[in-house]
Each structure stands twice: as structure tokens, then as C-alpha cells.
Amino acid sequence: MSSETLLEINKLKAGINGQAILKGIDLTVNAGEVHAIMGPNGSGKSTLAQVLVGREEYEVSEGKVTYQGKDLLDMSVEDRAREGVFLAFQYPVEIPGVNGTYFLRAAYNEQRKYRGEEELDAVDFLALVKEKMKVLELPPTLLQRPVNEGFSGGEKKRNEIFQMAVLEPTLAILDETDSGLDIDALKTVAEGVNKLKNSRNAQIVITHYQRLLNYIVPDFVHVLYDGKLIKSGGRELALELEERGYDWVVAEASSTAALAS
Amino acid sequence: MSETTEQAIHDAVNQDYKYGFVTDIDTDSIPPGLNEETIRTISGKKNEPEFLLEWRLKAYRHWLKMKEPTWPHVKYNPVNFQEIVYFSAPKSNKDGPKSLDEVDPKLLETYEKLGIPLHERARLAGVAVDAVFDSVSVGTTFKDQLAEQGILFCSFSEAVREHPELIRKYLGTVVPYTDNFYAALNSAVFSDGSFCFIPKGVRCPMDLSTYFRINAANTGQFERTLIVAEEGSSVSYLEGCTAPMRDENQLHAAVVELVALDRAEIKYSTVQNWYPGDEEGKGGIYNFVTKRGAARGYKSKISWTQVETGSAITWKYPSVLLQGDQSVGEFYSVALTNNYQQADTGTKMIHIGKDTRSTIISKGISAGKGQNSYRGLVRFMKGAENARNYSQCDSLLLGNKCGAHTFPYIEVKNPSAKVEHEATTSKIGEDQIFYCNQRGISTQDAVNMIVNGFCKEVFKKLPMEFAVEAQALLGVSLEGSVG
Numbered sequence: 181m182s183s184e185t186l187l188e189i190n191k192l193k194a195g196i197n198g199q200a201i202l203k204g205i206d207l208t209v210n211a212g213e214v215h216a217i218m219g220p221n222g223s224g225k226s227t228l229a230q231v232l233v234g235r236e237e238y239e240v241s242e243g244k245v246t247y248q249g250k251d252l253l254d255m256s257v258e259d260r261a262r263e264g265v266f267l268a269f270q271y272p273v274e275i276p277g278v279n280g281t282y283f284l285r286a287a288y289n290e291q292r293k294y295r296g297e298e299e300l301d302a303v304d305f306l307a308l309v310k311e312k313m314k315v316l317e318l319p320p321t322l323l324q325r326p327v328n329e330g331f332s333g334g335e336k337k338r339n340e341i342f343q344m345a346v347l348e349p350t351l352a353i354l355d356e357t358d359s360g361l362d363i364d365a366l367k368t369v370a371e372g373v374n375k376l377k378n379s380r381n382a383q384i385v386i387t388h389y390q391r392l393l394n395y396i397v398p399d400f401v402h403v404l405y406d407g408k409l410i411k412s413g414g415r416e417l418a419l420e421l422e423e424r425g426y427d428w429v430v431a432e433a434s435s436t437a438a439l440a441s
Numbered sequence: 442m443s444e445t446t447e448q449a450i451h452d453a454v455n456q457d458y459k460y461g462f463v464t465d466i467d468t469d470s471i472p473p474g475l476n477e478e479t480i481r482t483i484s485g486k487k488n489e490p491e492f493l494l495e496w497r498l499k500a501y502r503h504w505l506k507m508k509e510p511t512w513p514h515v516k517y518n519p520v521n522f523q524e525i526v527y528f529s530a531p532k533s534n535k536d537g538p539k540s541l542d543e544v545d546p547k548l549l550e551t552y553e554k555l556g557i558p559l560h561e562r563a564r565l566a567g568v569a570v571d572a573v574f575d576s577v578s579v580g581t582t583f584k585d586q587l588a589e590q591g592i593l594f595c596s597f598s599e600a601v602r603e604h605p606e607l608i609r610k611y612l613g614t615v616v617p618y619t620d621n622f623y624a625a626l627n628s629a630v631f632s633d634g635s636f637c638f639i640p641k642g643v644r645c646p647m648d649l650s651t652y653f654r655i656n657a658a659n660t661g662q663f664e665r666t667l668i669v670a671e672e673g674s675s676v677s678y679l680e681g682c683t684a685p686m687r688d689e690n691q692l693h694a695a696v697v698e699l700v701a702l703d704r705a706e707i708k709y710s711t712v713q714n715w716y717p718g719d720e721e722g723k724g725g726i727y728n729f730v731t732k733r734g735a736a737r738g739y740k741s742k743i744s745w746t747q748v749e750t751g752s753a754i755t756w757k758y759p760s761v762l763l764q765g766d767q768s769v770g771e772f773y774s775v776a777l778t779n780n781y782q783q784a785d786t787g788t789k790m791i792h793i794g795k796d797t798r799s800t801i802i803s804k805g806i807s808a809g810k811g812q813n814s815y816r817g818l819v820r821f822m823k824g825a826e827n828a829r830n831y832s833q834c835d836s837l838l839l840g841n842k843c844g845a846h847t848f849p850y851i852e853v854k855n856p857s858a859k860v861e862h863e864a865t866t867s868k869i870g871e872d873q874i875f876y877c878n879q880r881g882i883s884t885q886d887a888v889n890m891i892v893n894g895f896c897k898e899v900f901k902k903l904p905m906e907f908a909v910e911a912q913a914l915l916g917v918s919l920e921g922s923v924g
Contacts (some may be wrong), residue, residue, distance in 0.1 A: 202713075233879050261881035273876040276867065277894025286890065290881035326894065343880065 203407035219404035246314035266349030370395030500618035500628030600636035634664035703738030722781025723752025736768035774852035778811025807843035
């Protein structure tokens with residue numbers, strides 16, 4: 181496994197409307213790794229995702245995030261995306277009237293322009309799209325329709341993974357990608373994600389349930405609770421969480437905290 | 442919506458008005474003011490036949506009895522009709538240039554700057570152009586080639602001189618001078634415009650277009666366009682308009698009449714980009730226009746496509762009288778209002794003949810403090826057996842200070858009529874912008890993409906060169922045509 185560090189989060193504190201949500205996050209993600217972030221509702225999982233991609237409403241009060249040696253928090257939302265940070269949205273947004281393929285080509289070419297490469301024309305791009313579609317077993321009609329408009333929940337999630345396949349991000353963050361999916365759709369999505377994994381990229385999988393991790397096997401599992409990562413472990417931690425819930429981890433963490441003080 | 446998104450949307454829709462320059466040219470203008478003498482002067486300058494002067498005077502006397510309409514959903518300071526100059530023409534052009542070589546180079550330069558080369562050497566993708574500068578036509582291209590097929594395409598004044606019988610036969614038959622306040626005013630004082638006549642069975646080999654330019658200050662532009670398509674003929678006609686940036690409002694009150702006989706087809710496309718006023722709502726053109734087509738013949742077809750981005754106030758309802766059995770009327774519209782612009786626009790489809798069909802697709806975009814109203818009338822007369830209409834009115838809002846309004850009127854006097862009406866209102870949301878940003882697409886491109894996607898159905902109806910211009914006008918990139 182490569183040990184190149186892609187992402188380093190240092191003592192990150194952030195919130196919204198003056199309310200603190202993330203209360204000091206430390207996390208290092210290396211190339212080739214899959215990290216799962218789990219936790220009960222309201223623990224700050226989605227906030228972490230939103231802060232990493234630069235959603236404006238969230239204010240970072242402290243801490244540092246380094247991505248491939250650069251200050252991530254200093255970059256615009258677009259530049260983070262062009263640098264290879266991708267978020268698979270929990271609730272993908274509908275963009276009426278904008279053709280899916282057109283949208284994706286615009287996104288793809290933004291990356292290429294950013295890297296000083298030549299833009300891909302419609303013909304070449306279509307060839308690329310067709311190849312990626314095979315990998316994900318997507319119905320071709322999906323991309324002829326306007327972006328996410330009238331898509332079912334499962335179609336929207338698959339479309340997110342498809343965009344990820346085309347854009348080939350270095351760091352992909354999947355925010356509750358499993359929510360609202362039946363087991364077949366879950367399998368397709370997970371298979372897609374697994375096929376995209378290689379030694380140069382990394383994935384952060386945010387989930388409430390363990391079941392996604394049956395299909396996307398994480399190298400590390402972290403428990404996020406009340407804005408802090410209170411426990412980290414291997415895949416077995418996820419299984420244990422499913423069996424025993426979150427309470428024991430929380431109890432363990434608070435007693436450690438009590439001991440330390 | 443957050444400030445930066447708001448700002449980016451603002452930037453995306455606020456491009457500087459590129460056509461605001463003034464051409465410094467000697468003009469032959471009459472003093473401001475309006476009375477019977479003004480009308481006699483205009484008519485005299487143009488050596489018009491007696492019947493036309495009589496018609497003008499009747500229109501003027503009727504106009505004196507009329508009141509300005511107050512029903513449109515627009516607010517503006519009343520127009521002082523005595524302050525307007527009703528006739529202004531470039532001086533060198535007094536007797537009318539015999540050919541384009543005699544046209545003042547300054548004028549040619551002006552049109553060049555506007556992207557409309559009048560010189561036939563610079564053939565504009567096979568489009569014949571009639572250029573109207575203030576009150577007069579300064580030149581028409583491709584006349585000889587068109588004449589070979591019997592097509593008449595010239596300025597209105599020339600048509601009055603050369604083909605008075607046609608003018609007499611058709612003038613005022615679609616929009617009578619009694620029609621409305623501004624149509625009556627136009628009938629009294631109109632100075633020039635374009636005339637097209639497509640004879641029986643001829644399909645016009647190229648698009649015909651008129652380019653209207655207001656240049657002189659305090660001048661109203663009152664042009665009159667008449668297009669007649671005889672049995673089995675067809676024509677595609679384009680109209681473009683610009684004006685200099687000035688602090689005062691200027692009035693543009695045009696009348697367009699279309700006549701389509703049996704199986705004839707007229708497609709009329711407009712890209713209206715009159716000066717809209719500045720960001721504070723100062724200046725700009727009052728665009729009070731009456732456009733109507735009579736689909737008189739069996740299976741005749743009239744199609745209006747308009748992209749309205751300019752003018753401080755737009756008041757305009759391109760309409761179709763579906764008189765012939767199985768005649769077809771279409772209206773495709775994109776209207777953008779930004780800053781303090783106001784538009785009250787739509788159409789009227791009057792079903793008179795049997796088995797007549799009409800389609801209305803209207804897309805309104807409001808940004809800044811713009812107010813955009815769709816007003817449409819669909820009327821089925823007693824004899825309109827099995828007539829059908831489909832209407833779709835969509836509104837897109839950019840920001841929180843603009844407004845979109847829809848006033849649809851439907852009148853059915855024949856029980857076999859079928860009417861469908863759909864309407865939607867949507868808003869470019871912060872979530873959509875963020876989603877695009879997260880895929881690496883800038884806010885400006887995202888707004889362009891969404892606006893363009895919204896208008897796509899209408900842009901598809903425009904002739905190619907016009908579609909490109911329309912998209913550029915909305916500040917949008919070419920989208921959706923591939924992939």
C-alpha cells in the first residue's frame with residue numbers, strides 16, 4: 181500500500197449559525213485507503229463532508245486541512261473540485277433543462293482546463309461516457325435526461341457514482357450514499373465504488389448503517405460522536421457497532437475522558 | 442440566497458450593453474410635436490399618394506379620441522407626445538440612395554459595428570437585410586436576386602412609391618388604425634419600415650431581415666412592416682433592434698402586419714435588444730408594439746418567435762388570427778427582465794376557422810428587480826369546430842427581488858374546442874449552484890447553463906445565426922446542441 185498522504189485534518193472545529201458542530205477532528209487519509217465514518221444522527225458526519233468541499237454556510241473556527249500538500253480551506257469550492265475532491269451528495273440536486281451529458285462534460289472539461297489540458301470534444305467525451313456506463317450498468321437514457329430531474333432515489337445515487345466514475349476524483353467523499361437504496365441498488369453502487377478504487381486515490385464513506393460496509397470494505401472505521409472522532413479501528417469495529425449500537429463506545433470514550441482529566 | 446451567489450447571478454445576467462454608441466451624422470429632422478401639420482410634413486417628405494395621407498389623418502383623428510392603455514402590469518412616467526421628434530433621417534439620404542454604394546460610409550460602419558454587414562460582399566450567411574436607421578430605411582441587400590423570383594423586399598416608403606396597389610390592398614387589414622392607442626399613433630406618423638411580398642408558389646430562398654436602429658435623441662421610432670405571402674409561398678423573416686444608451690426614455694411604437702393566404706407559411710423571428718436603461722432604471726426604450734398575423738388561407742401557418750432582452754418596458758402581444766380552416770398559429774417567446782426592466786408580453790390566438798391549431802410556449806426570466814408578466818388570450822369563436830390550443834408558460838426567477846406574473850385568458854364559444862394550459866415557476870437555488878460548483882463549474886457558468894436549459898425549447902425554433910445571437914445575448918454558452 182502506498183503511504184502518500186492525501187488528506188490531513190488537524191484539530192478542525194466548525195459550525196453553522198454560531199453553533200459548534202465539529203469540535204476538534206484529527207484524521208489522516210493516505211492514498212489507496214478507504215475510511216468509513218460512522219456515528220449516530222446529529223453527530224456531525226454530514227457537516228464534516230460539507231466543510232471539506234467548502235459549503236459556504238459552515239464557518240471553520242479553528243484547525244487546518246491539508247490536501248496533497250495544499251491548504252484545502254483556502255481554496256474555492258470549484259478549485260477543490262478541480263483538484264480532485266468529489267462529494268457524492270446525500271440529496272443530489274435536480275437541475276431542470278440541463279442535459280446530463282452536457283453537464284458532465286462541462287465538469288470534466290473544467291478539470292482538464294485547470295490542469296492545463298485540452299478540452300474533450302463531444303464525440304470523444306461520448307466514447308468515454310459509454311465506456312464508464314458499462315462499468316456501472318447504467319441505463320443510457322439516464323444521461324439524455326436533465327440532471328437528476330424526475331430520477332428515483334436510486335437513480336440519483338447511481339448518477340452520483342457515475343459522475344464519480346467519469347471525473348475520477350483523487351478524494352471521494354460519499355455522504356450517506358446508502359440511504360434510501362434497496363439492497364440491489366446498494367450492491368450496484370458499492371460495486372461501482374469498488375471498481376473505481378486504486379492505489380492513487382482514497383475514499384471517505386459516511387454512513388449511519390453498517391450494511392454498506394458489507395460491500396465497500398473499509399480499511400479504517402471511525403466513530404464520530406458529538407463533533408469528535410471518539411474511536412477508530414478496523415472493519416471489525418463496524419460489525420461490533422452494528423451488534424452493540426453506539427452507546428458502549430460513547431461510555432468508553434467518556435470514561436477515558438474522565439480519567440484523562 | 443447568500444451574497445456571493447446573488448452577486449455571481451448578478452454578474453452572469455448583467456453584461457454591459459454593447460450597442461450603446463451614438464453615430465455622429467447630420468440629420469434632417471422635423472421639430473418635436475404632433476399635429477395634423479406634422480403628419481402632412483412626413484407624408485410630403487415621402488411624396489406619398491393622397492390615399493395614404495388621408496389614412497394617416499383618419500388615424501390621427503381617431504387617436505386623439507383614445508386613451509393610453511393602463512391595464513398592462515407595468516409602471517412608467519407618462520409619455521409626452523408633444524416632446525417627441527416624429528421624423529429624423531440621415532441627411533445624405535434625403536432622396537434615398539440608389540444603391541448601397543451611395544449609402545453614407547458612416548452608416549455602413551454603424552451596421553458593421555452592430556454585426557450587420559450591409560455590403561453584399563460581406564454576405565451575411567445568405568440573409569437579405571433591410572436596415573432602418575431612425576425614421577428611414579438606408580439600404581436593402583440582395584434586392585435584385587430576390588426580384589428574379591418575383592419577391593419584393595424593400596423599404597416601406599419604396600413600396601408605397603413602386604407598388605401602391607399592394608399597400609392599398611393590405612395596409613391596415615390586419616391591424617386597423619382603430620385597433621389600439623399605439624397602433625393608431627403609428628398609423629398616423631409611421632415613417633418607414635419593411636415590406637415583403639412573396640408571390641404564389643415561391644419559397645423565399647433566403648431569410649429576410651430588418652435591422653432597426655434608433656440613433657437620434659428624443660426621436661420616436663414608428664416603423665411599419667407588412668409581409669404578404671401568397672398561396673403556397675413561404676418566408677422566414679428576422680428582426681433585430683438596438684439603440685444608443687441615453688438617460689431619457691425613447692418611444693418605439695411599431696406595427697407589424699402579416700398576411701398568409703392558402704397554404705402559405707410565415708415564420709417571424711425577433712431578437713429585441715433595445716437599450717434597457719441603466720442599473721438604476723434610468724433611460725431605456727419604451728417598446729409598445731402591435732404585431733399581428735392573419736392566417737387567412739386554408740392550411741396557412743404563422744409562427745412568431747421572439748427573444749426579448751432589451752427595452753425598459755415591453756408591451757407586446759404578437760398574435761395570430763386563425764381565419765382559414767386548418768390554419769396554424771405558433772408563439773415561442775423568451776423574455777428576460779433585469780434591473781428595473783418590465784415586460785408585459787404574450788400573445789393572442791383567435792380561432793375562427795375549423796380545425797385550427799395553436800401552440801404557445803412562453804419562457805419568462807426575471808432577475809434583479811425585473812417584473813415579467815405573461816398575458817395571453819386564447820379565443821375560440823363559434824365556427825371554430827375542433828380547434829385546439831396548447832399553452833405552456835414557464836417562469837424562472839433569479840434572486841429574491843424580481844417578480845413573475847401570468848395572466849392567461851381563455852374564451853371558448855365552441856364546445857368541441859380543446860385547450861391545454863400548463864404553467865411552472867422555478868427559481869435558481871443556491872443548492873443547484875453549489876452542486877455545479879462542487880463539480881468544478883463556476884457560478885456564472887452554472888447560471889448560464891440553467892438559464893439556457895430553460896430557454897432551449899424556444900431557441901430551437903430560431904434560425905441558426907439568430908439562435909447564436911440570442912444565446913450570446915442572454916450571456917449563455919452554447920449548450921445542449923450536442924451530447
